[in-house]
Amino acid sequence: MITWDPTFSYDLLQTTADPLQPLADGVFELQALYGVDSDGNGSADTWVTPTGTWALSALMNGSSAAAAQLRRIKAIRLGLILRTTVKGPSGGTPASLTLFSDLGSGLTYTRTLTAAERAYRYRTVETTIPVRNNLLLTG
Numbered sequence: 001m002i003t004w005d006p007t008f009s010y011d012l013l014q015t016t017a018d019p020l021q022p023l024a025d026g027v028f029e030l031q032a033l034y035g036v037d038s039d040g041n042g043s044a045d046t047w048v049t050p051t052g053t054w055a056l057s058a059l060m061n062g063s064s065a066a067a068a069q070l071r072r073i074k075a076i077r078l079g080l081i082l083r084t085t086v087k088g089p090s091g092g093t094p095a096s097l098t099l100f101s102d103l104g105s106g107l108t109y110t111r112t113l114t115a116a117e118r119a120y121r122y123r124t125v126e127t128t129i130p131v132r133n134n135l136l137l138t139g
Contacts (some may be wrong), residue, residue, distance in 0.1 A: 028083035028122065030107045031099055035075030035128070046075035047107050077128045081111060084121045093118040098127060
């Protein structure tokens with residue numbers, strides 16, 4: 001019998017392994033933004049990067065301020081850079097890939113590829129996930 005350990009998925013978030021271990025086939029990079037309710041109307045009207053007071057460690061510290069910050073997150077926007085596993089012909093891949101280009105220069109993420117990385121084919125995918133958790137809405 002296989003037993004599922006819920007701490008296993010948490011351990012996958014750790015980035016101290018050297019070298020880093022791939023988690024999913026074909027996923028080269030993942031970036032995220034939080035859609036935040038900045039005016040109290042219940043909808044996401046501002047996008048922020050998960051750094052500083054919006055970093056996961058700050059949001060999960062158990063304080064009442066962190067709980068208030070969590071309640072303000074109304075959506076999560078994910079950007080994925082996907083890569084083929086087989087090297088292709090050289091010269092077909094651009095020198096850089098951009099995520100979140102529709103949100104303005106302050107939130108745009110650009111990944112510059114090395115010469116070795118340009119030997120593969122890439123695709124970018126973006127999606128927005130609304131957060132509708134009743135536990136986060138109370139309090």
